[in-house]
Amino acid sequence: MDASYVDLADVTHLEFDYLRWLRIILRAADARRVLHIGGGACALARALAAEQPGGRQEVCELDGDVLALARQHFGLRRTPGLRVRHADGATYIAGQADESWDAIVVDAFEGARVPARLVSDEALRDAARVAPLTLVNVVDDRLGRDVQAVSAAMASAYPSVWTLGQRVGNTIVAGCTARAEPDLSRIAARAAADPSPARLAIPGRRR
Numbered sequence: 603m604d605a606s607y608v609d610l611a612d613v614t615h616l617e618f619d620y621l622r623w624l625r626i627i628l629r630a631a632d633a634r635r636v637l638h639i640g641g642g643a644c645a646l647a648r649a650l651a652a653e654q655p656g657g658r659q660e661v662c663e664l665d666g667d668v669l670a671l672a673r674q675h676f677g678l679r680r681t682p683g684l685r686v687r688h689a690d691g692a693t694y695i696a697g698q699a700d701e702s703w704d705a706i707v708v709d710a711f712e713g714a715r716v717p718a719r720l721v722s723d724e725a726l727r728d729a730a731r732v733a734p735l736t737l738v739n740v741v742d743d744r745l746g747r748d749v750q751a752v753s754a755a756m757a758s759a760y761p762s763v764w765t766l767g768q769r770v771g772n773t774i775v776a777g778c779t780a781r782a783e784p785d786l787s788r789i790a791a792r793a794a795a796d797p798s799p800a801r802l803a804i805p806g807r808r809r
Contacts, residue, residue: 606642606643606645607643607645608643608645608648613645613648613649613652614649614652614653615649616645616646616649617645618645619772619796619797619798619800620739620767620771620772620774621645621646621649622796622798623766623767623772623774623793623796623800624646624707624709624737624739624774625646625649625650626766626789626792626793626796627735627737627766627774627776627784627789628650628705628707628737630784630785630788630789630792631704631705631735631778631782631784632704632784633704633705633735634654634656634657634658634704635657635658635702635703635704635705636650636657636658636659636660636703636704636705636706636707637660637662637694637695637698637703637705637706637707637732637733638659638660638661638662638706638707638709639662639691639692639694639695639706639707639708639709639710639720640662640663640664640691640708640709640710640711641661641662641663641686641709642663642709644661644684644686646707646709647659647660647661647684647686648681648684651681651682651683651684652681654683655682655683656683657683658683658685659683659684659685660684660685660686660687661684661685661686661687662687662689662690662691662694663686663687663688663689664688664689664690664691664710691708691710691720692717692719692720692725692728695725695728695729695732696725696728698732699732700731700732701731701732701733701734702732702733703732703733704733704734704735705733705734705735705736705737706729706732706733706735706736706737707736707737707739708720708721708736708737708738708739709739711741714741715741715748716738716739716740716748716752720738721738721751721752721755721756722755723755723758723759726755726756726758726759726760726777727758727759729759729777730759730760730777730779734778734779734781734782735776735777735778735779735782735784736756736759736760736776736777736778737774737775737776738752738756738774738775738776739772739773739774740752740767740772740773740774740775741771741772741773742770742771742773743770744769744770746769746773749765749767749773749775749805750805752775753765753775753805756775756776756777757777759777760777760778760779761779761780762777762778762779762780762783763775763776763777763804763805764776764786764802764803764804764805765802765803765804765805766789766793766800766801766802766803767800767801768798768799768800768801774800786802789802790802
């Protein structure tokens with residue numbers, strides 16, 4: 603399956619639809635300090651670093667071979683505002699200071715599923731302590747069981763949970779604090795206008 607696409611002539615170009623959806627959310631949230639769990643070729647982190655001088659993008663990638671491939675074939679280099687670590691994401695998040703990031707993006711897979719250790723109740727409570735917004739990329743079928751499971755876990759950590767995606771394939775599960783909730787109508791409109799339109803839905807809220 604395709605896992606990375608980087609335009610070496612223009613790193614702000616994001617070919618994959620779900621990466622564009624993530625960027626729409628992060629822009630709406632004005633998230634400048636973003637911790638990325640799972641990097642691939644670091645397409646999203648590089649795009650944000652190029653667009654946001656003075657921002658901070660940090661990538662944790664567990665697979666050293668993936669990082670080597672990104673450096674050899676996808677032009678991954680030292681870039682201002684971008685740091686790449688060979689590290690376990692869950693462990694790294696647990697070691698971060700309270701409110702040290704504006705957002706966490708989880709885009710990591712074992713096979714076709716997000717590793718359970720990254721979306722457990724404990725892991726997402728750690729994420730909520732560290733950042734007011736967490737976004738998890740989930741790949742699912744029409745039954746949506748994985749999206750439902752991740753949404754339920756997210757609701758144990760964040761008071762507001764919503765999704766952005768399509769019925770099949772990638773769906774972004776978002777959790778945020780009340781004070782950090784971005785303009786959802788703006789996100790919905792921009793995602794609907796994307797070349798690969800996505801729909802915003804609210805599977806549940808906890809007061």
